[in-house]
Amino acid sequence: MNGTNPPDIGASAHVLTPVRILDENGMLLGEPPQIEPERLRAMLRLMMLGRRLDQKAISLQRRGKLGTYPPLSGQEAAAVGTAYAMDAEVDHFVPQYREQLTMLHWGLPLSTYLLQRMGHPAGSALPSHGRLWPQQVALGAHLPHAVGLAWGMRLQGKPGVVLTQFGDGASNEGDFHEACNIAGVKGAPLVMVCQNNGWAISIPWHEQSAAESVASRAAGYGFPGIAVDGNDVLAVYTAVADARARAEAGDGPTLIEARCHRLGAHSTADDPKRYRPADFDEQASKVDPIHRFRSYLVGLGQWDDTADADTIAWCDDQIVTAVAEFDATPPPDPGQMLQHLYAEPDMRLRRQQEELRTSIEENR
Secondary structure, three states: OOOOOOOOOOOOOOOOOOOEEEOOOOOOOOOOOOHHHHHHHHHHHHHHHHHHHHHHHHHHHHOOOOOOOOOOOOOOHHHHHHHHHHOOOOOOEEEEOHHHHHHHHHHOOOOHHHHHOOOOHHHHHOEEEOOOOOOOOOOOOHHHHHHHHHHHHEEEEEEEEEEEEEOOHHHHHHHHHHHHHHHHHHHOOEEEEEEOOOOOOOOOOOHOOOOOOOHHHHHHHOEEEEEEEEOOOOHHHHHHHHHHHHHOOOOOOOEEEEEEEOOOOOOOOOOOOOOOOOOOOHHHHOOOOOHHHHHHHHOOOOOOOOHHHHHHHHHHHHHHHHHHHHHHOOOOOOOHHHOOOOOOOOOHHHHHHHHHHHHHHHOO
């Protein structure tokens, strides 16, 4: 399945050749994974939902209705290929902050995700199945948690494995190295997927690390590292499915580096024109993962203009419904900011709660 590197539109060369199954035009380069047609169509629908969600969420943020929003456009294949290769019925997912599509696949309502992005306490409500964990904004801080969860599941003989996702910036935090080290030592059933867009927030890879790539680091921790074309949803699916099978069989963790080209900014607080090449957007559009996968499904006879129109209408309906539920949610009580911090509040927290209640009453 190995092919050539995707167009180098980042700021550094990667030595490991990424696995590819589809070229930029959706033509096969290698053996595709065996996925049912309806599942393939569902994968494309979720990718398209992510692209349209970005458009709506950025609009909401510009109108002051959301806080800082992290767009996913251009990285949909890495997210969706990963999500569909896992088993959300038994596996656990420990996300960073750009994992909206994977969280939706794990059962998080879209309206709840929007509430998260505005900082509403109701946005912290997670599905009752307990396999989706809170998203983490501090870079890499969730990775030791993911390892501990996976190790604990293995010690208790529980089914399933743990998935965690993060970016190239997080791979240069100390938490990443500590997590990889203990994961390798303990043989934790863990799948680690790094979406490497080559820039972190604004720093090119060669200024972040002297390593050849994220995937090349895995050998130092005693487990496999695999580089894949992150714009190729089938390559990502295959790599993650293989990694999950290893973990489930007791063969330990795998580090997967999905090399992506984010089409937009790092977040709504970022201006990529200040640090990316002038022709970046033009080059990135040539490897658009949605165009690639749609072209593949058209070639299979599994997609056409009608499917495209129906899916756009479905996406818009999902978003309109979620925004209506979001708008209908009452504003939070200020006192909620001090709730759910401890199972039993200590003396200091109780004092702060009383001071806050007094302040609220005095200012009404």
